Amino acid sequence: MTGNSKADQPYRIGRYWLKTKIYTASDAVAGAVIGPRSRPRQLVLGLYDSTGRLRVAGRTGPLASAQATAIAPFLHAPTGGHPWPEEVTPRWFGQFARDTEPVHLTLVEPVAVEVSADAARTGIAFRHLVRFIRPRPDTDPTGLRAG
Template structure:
């Protein structure tokens, strides 16, 4: 039995086009830097459209690369290829996440619930059960 809870994370990139993202790339501030901690399940069309309307292209100095190993997003991914990221200005999003963690990453994909434009990414704290 999996236990899920709602948690706020930082969307620092998406997979797919910025105006109709296919999935979000979740991040959290860990040890003073924005680190990738997982990805979402594929977004439904309505959610992709709503989120896409709120995303802005990343400015200079974004901490993430444009390409990452697929295992950085999903530890069960046997694909050794890289995944192309569409970097965005970080925004806070609420996700439903399995409470099981592997180190500082979500063990399973998260489910996008909604954007949280009233929150600023710098205001999020790292969950206490993460290193």
Template sequence: MPVDGQLRIVGRSTVLSTRIGRELGRQLRPARPGHPWPEEITETSLNRFSNDKGTVRLTLVEPIVVEISADVAWTGKSFRHPVGYVRVRPELDPDEVELPPHLKR
């Protein structure tokens, strides 16, 4: 999600069903050079309450827009709890997505 003008990791999803994972996987394309995220991040980048200090390896893909279901818990620049996947939004470009006003602080 764009935060402060940059595409940022703002959380993680709940576990996807096999069917949804396959459907979503068909929409994903490998990242081109210059992807804004690193290949590894700390566990606390995804779960700030984690006691695990290890790293998480990311599979970088070209950004797409997906609709999510999230509760209102927003801490700093990320969702406090895992978000639910709703659907892919192919009619939207990632550059068109804005952080909702109630999350801008």
């Protein structure tokens, strides 16, 4: 390589790369939880596709006690059929999942939530765990569409 390419520059002591991630607040649908509805450990998130089907988009990291307390009053058993099964493989949450055991989901009536997510996505899915910010009971979850 020639020119000003970074690849042809020698390594210099004291030089470093800084990796940054851009986080944005966005709305998603909590369609299930990991753990009981009264004290969820994680939220399983989705978005509706163009056909109106709720698709899995990712999950939150572990919820702090205050976060679990804030969302629990909005987590109700589904009133009708639910598009997700009660047990899934870890690959449901992305191709880089390290877990090997099936994940049990506690299905909930879809509720809108605000999350903070890395801007990186694979299709509609969040590429990394997201952070739960707050419930959004004022928002119709069926209006939260992918893309």
